[in-house]
Amino acid sequence: MNINITAVTPSKATVNGQPMAREYVETLLLPLLVAAHGKNYSGILQVAQVFAAAGLSLSASPEAARSYREHMAEKAALEARQIAEAKANAERCRVPTPQEIAEKKAERARQAQAIRERGERLRAQLGR
Helix, strand or coil, X not given: CCCCEECCCCCEEEECCEEEEHHHHHHHHHHHXXXXXXXXXXXXXXXXXXXXXXXXXXXXXXXXXXXXXXXXXXXXXXXXXXXXHHHHHHHHCCCXXXXXXXXXXXXXXXXXXXXXXXXXXXXXXXXX
16 A cells, blocks of 8 residues: 655645645544455555654554664664674774784883783792
8 A cells, every 4th residue: 555645734634645734644544544454464564664753653553663763773783783884893903003003012111021021020029
């Protein structure tokens, strides 16, 4: 079922080329369209997406509002997961710069020197 909602104003909305009162569209037409789809959740979601995209309220049909919110939450979670995976892959494949390599090498050398000095102090205390 193709639904085309255009020219939405505070008092009117044009549905499939036919101007209607916005209140009628939100309170009667939405529940009727949702009821026409029965348990076809993809159809209900399609109707809810068209109404939400047009800026109309989904409050008259709790089923449509719930399915639309769930769909948007799943979509946001998927996008967040894909972004996190992309960042993780970029970090995993990142090549360190020569400066970072030199800094890491200097840090390891500093730590090794600190360990040697501690060992020398311990041996000096024990008299060996």
